[in-house]
Amino acid sequence: MADLAPQRRLPHFPCNDDHLGNRDMARSLQVTLPDDLMQDIADAVESGEAPTTNELVNRALDAYFRMDREKRLAALRARIADAVNDPRPSVPIGEAFERIRADVSRRHRQS
Template identity: 40%
Template sequence: MSNSLTLPPDLAAKVQAHIDSGAATDPIEVVRAGLDALEAAEAAKLDAVRAKLARAMNDPRPSAPADDVFSRVEALINAAAKK
């Protein structure tokens, strides 16, 4: 992998703004912070999905019949397609 990257002017300006503000000392630090933020956001999304799954798996209500679920999903998809 190459160790250099040419940024479009708008992104280069944002990187420089972070350096000028003292938030970062060099472009590598800006990229590292951006990647860290991206990874944190992805981890948060995954945690949210896992929490929803855990709630669903621990739901004491009886399961819905698969045919009913698929019919509801199909109706939602058809309604969304008409918009």
């Protein structure tokens, strides 16, 4: 069942695409947030925890995308470490590509 809590609209504010490396380009974004979250934002700005609503939302989005990036990097690092620490002997590049071609060919025939 949908949450029927009253909601207020956040005014338009610049949204920076820092996670895309475009900090200089600002865009406008309108979001609708529940009253309790709006109050948390207002309290954080009023207390000085964040200078503005815009800055608080930017920080939250930056943290979200940084966390996602860190998870992907950690997974990639783990795979690299597994490969480096694999006790099996290395496979010459030609043989590796032959195996890949054979696997692709086999899969293609099965489909």
